[in-house]
Amino acid sequence: MIALGRIALALALVFSMASVLFLALGMRWDRKDLLRNGYYAVYAFFLTTVVSSAVLLQAFLKKDFGFGYVAENSDASLSTFYRIAGFWAGQQGSFLLWLLLIAVVAVVIALVDLNRLERLTGGAVMVLCVVGGVFAALMVLNKGSNPFVAAEPGTQPFGLNPLLLHPAMVLHPPALFIGYVGLSVPFAFAISTLLLGRGDKQWVSLSQKWAVAGWLFLSLGIGLGAWWAYVVLSFGGYWGWDPVENTSLVPWLTATALLHAFTLYKSRGLFKHWALGLAAATFFFTILATWTTRTGLIQSVHAFEKNPLLVWILSGFLVLTAAASSGLMAWRWRRFESHDQVESILSRDFLYYLTNLLLTLFAVAVAFGTVFVPLAMNKTVGPSTYNAIAQPLGVVTLGLIAICPLLAWRKTEGSELRKTIILPLVTAVLSVPLWLYLGFQSSVWGFIGLVVCGFAVGGVIQFVLHSARRAAGPGKSLWAGMGRAFTGSRTRTAAYFVHFGMILVVAGLIGSNVYKHEATALVKVKAGETASIAGYTLAYKGMTGNTGPQNSTRSFATFAVTRGGTQIGTLTPHTDVYPASGAAVRAVILGRPFEDLFVVADDPFDSTSKSIALRMIIFPLIRWVWIGSILLCVGAAVSLWPKARPQEQEARVTEAIADTGDVARPDGATA
Amino acid sequence: MNKKSRTRLLIATGVIVVVFVIGVVFLIQKQGAYYRQVSDLTTGQYDGKNVKVGGKVLDGTINRDSSGVHFTIQDLTGKSQTVKVTYSGQMPNTFNSGVDVVVIGKYASTAGVINADQLQTKCPSKYKGQASPAPTPPSAQ
Numbered sequence: 001m002i003a004l005g006r007i008a009l010a011l012a013l014v015f016s017m018a019s020v021l022f023l024a025l026g027m028r029w030d031r032k033d034l035l036r037n038g039y040y041a042v043y044a045f046f047l048t049t050v051v052s053s054a055v056l057l058q059a060f061l062k063k064d065f066g067f068g069y070v071a072e073n074s075d076a077s078l079s080t081f082y083r084i085a086g087f088w089a090g091q092q093g094s095f096l097l098w099l100l101l102i103a104v105v106a107v108v109i110a111l112v113d114l115n116r117l118e119r120l121t122g123g124a125v126m127v128l129c130v131v132g133g134v135f136a137a138l139m140v141l142n143k144g145s146n147p148f149v150a151a152e153p154g155t156q157p158f159g160l161n162p163l164l165l166h167p168a169m170v171l172h173p174p175a176l177f178i179g180y181v182g183l184s185v186p187f188a189f190a191i192s193t194l195l196l197g198r199g200d201k202q203w204v205s206l207s208q209k210w211a212v213a214g215w216l217f218l219s220l221g222i223g224l225g226a227w228w229a230y231v232v233l234s235f236g237g238y239w240g241w242d243p244v245e246n247t248s249l250v251p252w253l254t255a256t257a258l259l260h261a262f263t264l265y266k267s268r269g270l271f272k273h274w275a276l277g278l279a280a281a282t283f284f285f286t287i288l289a290t291w292t293t294r295t296g297l298i299q300s301v302h303a304f305e306k307n308p309l310l311v312w313i314l315s316g317f318l319v320l321t322a323a324a325s326s327g328l329m330a331w332r333w334r335r336f337e338s339h340d341q342v343e344s345i346l347s348r349d350f351l352y353y354l355t356n357l358l359l360t361l362f363a364v365a366v367a368f369g370t371v372f373v374p375l376a377m378n379k380t381v382g383p384s385t386y387n388a389i390a391q392p393l394g395v396v397t398l399g400l401i402a403i404c405p406l407l408a409w410r411k412t413e414g415s416e417l418r419k420t421i422i423l424p425l426v427t428a429v430l431s432v433p434l435w436l437y438l439g440f441q442s443s444v445w446g447f448i449g450l451v452v453c454g455f456a457v458g459g460v461i462q463f464v465l466h467s468a469r470r471a472a473g474p475g476k477s478l479w480a481g482m483g484r485a486f487t488g489s490r491t492r493t494a495a496y497f498v499h500f501g502m503i504l505v506v507a508g509l510i511g512s513n514v515y516k517h518e519a520t521a522l523v524k525v526k527a528g529e530t531a532s533i534a535g536y537t538l539a540y541k542g543m544t545g546n547t548g549p550q551n552s553t554r555s556f557a558t559f560a561v562t563r564g565g566t567q568i569g570t571l572t573p574h575t576d577v578y579p580a581s582g583a584a585v586r587a588v589i590l591g592r593p594f595e596d597l598f599v600v601a602d603d604p605f606d607s608t609s610k611s612i613a614l615r616m617i618i619f620p621l622i623r624w625v626w627i628g629s630i631l632l633c634v635g636a637a638v639s640l641w642p643k644a645r646p647q648e649q650e651a652r653v654t655e656a657i658a659d660t661g662d663v664a665r666p667d668g669a670t671a
Numbered sequence: 672m673n674k675k676s677r678t679r680l681l682i683a684t685g686v687i688v689v690v691f692v693i694g695v696v697f698l699i700q701k702q703g704a705y706y707r708q709v710s711d712l713t714t715g716q717y718d719g720k721n722v723k724v725g726g727k728v729l730d731g732t733i734n735r736d737s738s739g740v741h742f743t744i745q746d747l748t749g750k751s752q753t754v755k756v757t758y759s760g761q762m763p764n765t766f767n768s769g770v771d772v773v774v775i776g777k778y779a780s781t782a783g784v785i786n787a788d789q790l791q792t793k794c795p796s797k798y799k800g801q802a803s804p805a806p807t808p809p810s811a812q
Contacts, residue, residue: 235761236760236761237761341676341677341680342676342680343676344676345679345683350680353680354687357684357687357688358687361687361688361691365691365695368695369695369699373699374706377699377703378705378706379699379703379704379705380703380704380705380706380723380775381698381699381702381703381704382702382704382775382788382789383789384702384788385698385699385702385703388698388702389694389695389698518761581765582765582767583765583767584765585762600761602735602740602761602762604767613735615761617761
């Protein structure tokens with residue numbers, strides 16, 4: 001079976017190169033027969049990739065520990081669910097999953113285009129096959145990256161790292177990879193349209209949905225990772241500005257900017273260079289994320305072995321990506337000049353511009369601090385530096401979300417602004433009692449940030465009301481248009497959800513970072529001993545033990561939690577001792593309406609311990625981060641929902657543009 | 672095409688970029704920690720500077736008191752030098768004697784102590800190659 005997997009993988013490499021050859025020539029000479037043959041090669045590339053993935057999957061399902069990779073990432077005691085997760089628990093399987101996803105996307109695009117055989121699409125599929133070819137070559141050439149290597153004789157299955165035994169950790173890697181692959185589609189179309197020198201908007205129309213889907217899954221992946229870090233890792237937080245986290249955030253930031261650039265590219269032909277640059281940068285950063293995680297060159301908490309061939313291939317691919325995209329952009333620069341432009345500072349156009357600029361700067365700064373500073377300056381920057389950059393930028397970006405709906409396209413009249421700003425001001429003022437009730441006056445900057453959140457909520461409501469009024473038409477009541485405000489344009493409905501979700505996330509980040517407080521106590525192991533923090537009292541009840549997953553021995557210390565004299569719950573922080581990896585303390589969380597009480601032992605304990613070093617942390621508003629993240633994903637899903645009929649779609653787009661300002665034609669001046 | 676508004680946009684962009692770059696460079700200069708080995712610290716040039724140092728936690732050196740946790744780490748490059756570490760934040764859940772850790776904080780050469788505001792444990796090497804972020808430290812605030 002190992003041989004079958006390996007042969008299929010080698011064939012996948014051959015077929016990916018064959019399709020690149022056919023598609024490149026078909027595109028160059030404008031020959032449909034060559035493009036068609038290229039697509040047939042893509043089908044073969046897809047099928048061979050499916051075969052090799054199926055071989056690896058069946059090895060996990062059948063517990064075939066003759067596969068070195070299966071023995072390294074699972075054992076016989078794991079449930080089917082976690083054995084499947086073993087597929088992407090290591091480097092080799094992650095590359096194979098990535099290859100499979102690229103093949104899926106390439107084949108879907110090729111199937112849809114088989115009857116049209118357009119050069120633009122052919123070129124994009126070619127770029128995807130180049131990317132797939134690089135990953136296939138990596139696995140075929142580099143033994144350390146090949147999942148089809150026989151286990152050394154006598155190898156005992158390692159099992160899965162106990163920290164990864166959590167549903168969020170099973171779903172986190174595939175979500176990230178789907179996000180990365182979705183976001184490589186706009187890059188593929190950008191390269192294709194650059195090669196053809198086509199400055200029109202078709203490449204945007206063809207790749208926009210893929211970009212939104214990629215963004216959705218990347219958001220989901222980052223959110224799941226943060227949630228897992230919070231509930232499993234027990235370090236008292238959810239984001240540590242670790243290189244691995246940072247490099248997944250960077251493409252998310254540029255992808256967010258890309259989605260904004262796309263909307264104005266499509267409607268008015270603005271931000272063409274931005275869209276091309278952001279599509280390329282986003283792809284570059286997804287490869288940089290893999291480079292950072294897999295080469296081990298950046299000092300991270302990961303203990304990866306250095307692997308020269310892997311470093312060379314991935315570094316070479318990064319250089320190729322950067323050189324090809326910037327070279328092509330320089331060559332075709334003038335073909336992508338906009339005929340329209342940002343006219344006034346007081347316009348939505350300018351805020352879109354600022355959004356793109358700030359998100360890009362933030363992304364570059366994080367990438368710089370994560371990769372360049374350690375490599376070139378032999379220094380390292382920590383959370384305090386990233387926080388100092390992220391906090392002001394976060395509040396300014398929130399301000400943009402708040403003000404954007406109040407402004408018109410092109411130019412806003414002062415009288416109009418004075419009218420639209422009333423509602424956000426009201427919600428900002430109304431939010432003040434809530435923040436005071438929660439005791440947030442202890443930090444001036446945090447308070448200002450939260451009041452801006454309150455303001456932004458009004459901005460989103462204003463956005464909905466404005467759309468409803470437009471939809472209702474003159475002389476009708478506002479409520480008549482309310483339904484249309486939500487069903488009119490998918491992109492606009494998505495914006496309500498995503499922007500509201502983003503406000504919740506930012507408020508949650510402010511609450512749980514700025515107002516986080518903690519206390520430690522050495523609690524004697526004796527019933528009735530107590531520890532307290534911020535009105536909560538924890539009383540020790542007793543200790544129990546049991547056997548957990550992977551033969552771990554677990555010790556639970558039970559505490560009754562009371563607040564204001566009434567018991568509100570029990571918490572049982574525990575220590576899990578794994579035969580393979582030693583002791584790990586595990587945190588427990590008591591959720592309250594406006595805050596979480598997070599409790600963990602500082603040191604491992606068991607029934608022989610005399611005392612427990614207890615650490616208690618209050619995380620205000622942290623749930624808003626999770627709820628907001630879900631809303632981000634819901635919003636993106638709304639905009640992906642298929643539309644009823646093409647004609648209807650056109651009508652809605654026209655209406656969506658018309659109702660946001662004075663733009664006459666949906667295509668703008670460049671169509 | 673309106674040249675004036677285009678110039679204004681370029682100027683605004685330039686100002687934002689310059690301010691941002693100066694801010695980031697300043698922060699990195701001020702807060703960036705030098706990545707060094709334990710044996711490098713004895714040269715004296717890192718007194719009062721932020722350093723990031725990897726080391727192995729020596730058996731029997733872990734003490735806990737009201738000011739936090741104290742332990743000693745040894746050079747990872749095979750040299751015999753050690754340095755004391757004081758840390759009061761949340762402990763990573765795999766911290767113990769004998770594990771490799773990375774500490775980040777200010778080095779005081781007279782006392783020979785790193786006052787760490789970050790402590791990270793390395794993943795057990797057996798688990799190399801995971802696709803996940805590993806245990807990360809608490810933020811330094």
